[in-house]
Amino acid sequence: MNERYMQRALELATLGRGHFSPNPMVGCVIVHEPTQRILGEGWHQRYGEAHAERNAILSVRPEDEALLPESTAYVTLEPCSHVGKQPPCADLLIEKGVGRVVCCNDDPNPLVGGQGFQKLRDAGITVERGLLKEDGRLLNARFFTFMEKQRPYIMLKWAETSDGFIAGENGRPVQISGPLSQRLVHRWRADEDAIMVGTNTARTDNPRLNVRLFPGAGKNPTRIVIDKYLRLDTGLNLFDNTQPTLCYNFLKQETVGQTTYVQLDPGQPVLPQLLADLYQRRIQSVLVEGGTTLLQSFIDAGLWDEMRVFRSPTMLGNTLPGAGLKAPAVQGRLTSRQPVGDDELSIYRL
Ligand code: AOF
Ligand code: ZN
Numbered sequence: 537m538n539e540r541y542m543q544r545a546l547e548l549a550t551l552g553r554g555h556f557s558p559n560p561m562v563g564c565v566i567v568h569e570p571t572q573r574i575l576g577e578g579w580h581q582r583y584g585e586a587h588a589e590r591n592a593i594l595s596v597r598p599e600d601e602a603l604l605p606e607s608t609a610y611v612t613l614e615p616c617s618h619v620g621k622q623p624p625c626a627d628l629l630i631e632k633g634v635g636r637v638v639c640c641n642d643d644p645n646p647l648v649g650g651q652g653f654q655k656l657r658d659a660g661i662t663v664e665r666g667l668l669k670e671d672g673r674l675l676n677a678r679f680f681t682f683m684e685k686q687r688p689y690i691m692l693k694w695a696e697t698s699d700g701f702i703a704g705e706n707g708r709p710v711q712i713s714g715p716l717s718q719r720l721v722h723r724w725r726a727d728e729d730a731i732m733v734g735t736n737t738a739r740t741d742n743p744r745l746n747v748r749l750f751p752g753a754g755k756n757p758t759r760i761v762i763d764k765y766l767r768l769d770t771g772l773n774l775f776d777n778t779q780p781t782l783c784y785n786f787l788k789q790e791t792v793g794q795t796t797y798v799q800l801d802p803g804q805p806v807l808p809q810l811l812a813d814l815y816q817r818r819i820q821s822v823l824v825e826g827g828t829t830l831l832q833s834f835i836d837a838g839l840w841d842e843m844r845v846f847r848s849p850t851m852l853g854n855t856l857p858g859a860g861l862k863a864p865a866v867q868g869r870l871t872s873r874q875p876v877g878d879d880e881l882s883i884y885r886l
Contacts, residue, residue: 538610541567541574542638542640545611546640548579549561552579555582557583557818557821560676561580561612562580562587563577564589564611564612565592566607567610568603570606576600584621585621587615587622588612589611590625605633607636609629609636609637611625613643614643616645616648616652617648624652634661635661635662637661637662638665639665640672641672641676644679644680681841682815686815687811688730688821689820690834691821691841694864695717695846697712697847697850698850699852700863701852701863702826702861702864704861705860707740707828709741710860712850714876714878716879717879719749720750722747727821730758730760730782730819730821730823731759731823732760732830733760733774733825734762735762736827737826737830738774739768740827742772745773745779745825756778758779758780758781759774760784761782764785764786764802766787766797777793777794781795782795783795783797785797785798786800800813805837807833808837824840827861831864832864845863845881845884846879847881848878866882869885870882
């Protein structure tokens with residue numbers, strides 16, 4: 537097994553970024569073993585379209601097809617065995633007579649779950665699993681969380697002052713992070729299926745939750761807000777019908793324009809119900825942008841996967857002694873720290 541080829545397959549997989557959800561990102565490299573020549577490469581470009589293996593096979597020149605029995609397909613995920621929007625990749629690899637298949641991760645999708653490997657083995661193809669599996673899990677953290685925990689991957693994002701404040705007194709909005717950080721957040725928004733804010737933030741910040749500061753970043757995500765008793769003004773930017781918006785509440789279930797009101801049971805905890813509904817809607821990832829109450833309720837429920845914290849050099853305590861709202865306490869393990877303009881971005885993972 538050659539790690540370099542799997543590294544290449546992982547790199548190819550990332551080319552599907554922004555278009556794959558709710559599928560995983562998958563890459564495939566086909567290598568002729570005796571000559572170590574790459575015969576084909578492919579990746580899953582877009583949800584609903586051809587899988588990585590098919591694209592890799594399609595890229596093999598007709599005169600090279602005879603070399604496939606002496607070749608290895610390096611695939612970042614177990615080849616599928618089911619008929620979904622696409623025919624099974626395992627069948628294609630068998631039909632083309634590929635000699636060996638090396639994979640990074642097993643497919644957690646219950647429709648596949650080991651049957652892809654079984655099909656290949658039954659056809660006499662050598663299968664090897666787990667090459668660079670940690671890298672593969674990191675690449676598709678959203679997909680694995682979605683499949684294994686049956687809820688979207690949750691990123692909690694906030695900006696805090698150097699003295700630990702997230703907002704002014706009573707949640708009054710204060711610009712804490714710098715312009716580069718704001719642009720970066722708009723880019724992140726395009727990468728995720730949904731962006732969420734709480735009732736207070738919707739009211740006080742009146743956010744639009746789109747990607748306007750980063751033209752070309754990609755699609756605008758679905759917006760999510762909790763408004764238990766439907767007290768928010770329908771004139772807020774969130775309800776301007778420019779993007780799909782989900783409003784979770786206790787009072788009604790209906791769709792008006794691009795806004796869908798989803799009724800929750802007031803007798804049950806809100807977040808698990810909301811996440812179960814997002815799972816049904818196949819929303820694979822959510823970026824939670826505040827405010828403090830909402831962020832803290834995700835933290836208290838242990839329902840999060842990443843914390844992304846911007847720390848700015850500004851101070852609030854000095855100018856408004858004791859009059860600010862404190863940021864949540866970080867948890868998990870620090871996995872990266874980098875400067876973004878004058879701010880410092882730290883990412884923590886569970
Ligand atoms: C692969 N190669 O490149 C991808 C796979 O509806 P479909 O047919 O697109 O199937 C989607 C499922 O197939 C998805 O949930 C995951 O289990 C697997 N994705 N499998 O062999 C690929 N993208
Ligand atoms: Zn497939």
